[in-house]
Amino acid sequence: DTGVSQDPRHKITKRGQNVTFRCDPISEHNRLYWYRQTLGQGPEFLTYFQNEAQLEKSRLLSDRFSAERPKGSFSTLEIQRTEQGDSAMYLCASSLGYGGADTQYFGPGTRLTVL
Amino acid sequence: DAKTTQPNSMESNEEEPVHLPCNHSTISGTDYIHWYRQLPSQGPEYVIHGLTSNVNNRMASLAIAEDRKSSTLILHRATLRDAAVYYCILSRGSGNTPLVFGKGTRLSVIA
Numbered sequence: 001d002t003g004v005s006q007d008p009r010h011k012i013t014k015r016g017q018n019v020t021f022r023c024d025p026i027s028e029h030n031r032l033y034w035y036r037q038t039l040g041q042g043p044e045f046l047t048y049f050q051n052e053a054q055l056e057k058s059r060l061l062s063d064r065f066s067a068e069r070p071k072g073s074f075s076t077l078e079i080q081r082t083e084q085g086d087s088a089m090y091l092c093a094s095s096l097g098y099g100g101a102d103t104q105y106f107g108p109g110t111r112l113t114v115l
Numbered sequence: 116d117a118k119t120t121q122p123n124s125m126e127s128n129e130e131e132p133v134h135l136p137c138n139h140s141t142i143s144g145t146d147y148i149h150w151y152r153q154l155p156s157q158g159p160e161y162v163i164h165g166l167t168s169n170v171n172n173r174m175a176s177l178a179i180a181e182d183r184k185s186s187t188l189i190l191h192r193a194t195l196r197d198a199a200v201y202y203c204i205l206s207r208g209s210g211n212t213p214l215v216f217g218k219g220t221r222l223s224v225i226a
Contacts, residue, residue, distance in 0.1 A: 002160070033213055042202055042216030043159065056213065091158050100147040100208035101166070106158030 002026075004107035006092050012113045013082055020078045021110045025094030032075050033104060034067055035091040036060065043091055049075060050097065082114045119203045124221040127193045135188040135220055137203030142183050145208025150177065150188045152199040153219070159202065162188065198224045 003026040013019050025032050030051055035043035046065070047057045051072035061067075064083075069075040079086055089111050093104040120138040127133040139148065150162040163170055163177045165186070170177040176189040190197055202219040206212070 002158070004158075035216075040218075042200075042218055043214075045213040045215065048213055093158070100145060100206045101164060102206070103149075103161045103164070104151075104159075104214060106160065109158050 002105040002107065004092060004094055004105050006090075006107040006110050008110055009108060010111045010113075012115065014115050015082055015084060017082055018078065018080045019082060019112065020076055021090055021092075021112075023075045023077070023092030023094075023107060025074070025092070026105060027073075029094035029096055029105075030072070031095045031097040031102070031104075032069055033093040033095070034075070034077050035093065037089040037091060037109070038087075046077075079112075082112075084114045087112055087114045119205060119217055121201075121203055121217065121220045123218065124223065126223045126225060127190075129195060129224055129226050130192050133190040133193045133197070133222065135190075135201050135203075135222065136185065137187070138185045139203070139205055140184045142205055143207075146205040147208065148177065148179060148183075148186050149204045149206050149214070150175070151202045151204065151214075151216075152197075153202070154196075154199045159216075162201070164206075193222075193224045195224050195226060198222055 005024045007022045033048040034046040037043040049069040064080045067077045089109045091109045093106045095102045095104045149164040151159040153159045165177045178187045200219040
């Protein structure tokens with residue numbers, strides 16, 4: 001257990017529905033990252049926050065995706081009008097933000113299945 | 116972003132040392148070399164990182180070539196629990212870029 005928790009661990013939804021995932025980082029960590037991982041591939045970066053500010057978004061993050069980190073604590077990732085291609089593992093990570101030596105701690109992930 | 120190249124898979128016998136190679140010929144002077152691993156059905160887990168000098172921790176050792184264009188992750192005695200995908204990743208010195216994962220090396224450990 002890294003101290004990063006994600007909820008739910010599994011989500012099955014029908015195409016077109018909205019889903020929301022939650023990530024609780026290690027409490028003193030300033031940075032929070034979201035990644036997506038499909039079968040057989042390494043995780044792909046989606047977006048990250050420095051405290052409550054969203055500093056970078058990947059081109060993978062279409063306008064159906066939105067992420068928030070109110071008050072710089074937990075974060076939510078919402079996918080609107082889900083598509084079958086959104087089926088993946090969604091991973092959250094947090095870190096202190098110490099430059100290039102920064103270490104990210106990953107949660108267990110939320111596995112999304114879109115039917 | 117500087118890229119890394121790793122073998123797709125490797126196999127090791129239990130209790131033997133494992134050397135996992137990584138090539139990063141386009142590494143810049145301020146890039147850190149990080150290794151993460153991902154066990155089945157889990158999120159990635161930090162293993163070790165270094166800049167120029169070799170590094171040791173309780174999990175592994177990291178040997179960095181003198182020209183920094185390659186590195187090797189060393190597991191001193193592989194156990195069945197070390198079976199995972201190992202990712203070699205470069206991180207900018209500023210730390211202002213996210214981790215870029217490749218496909219990594221899938222390590223199988225044989226009892």
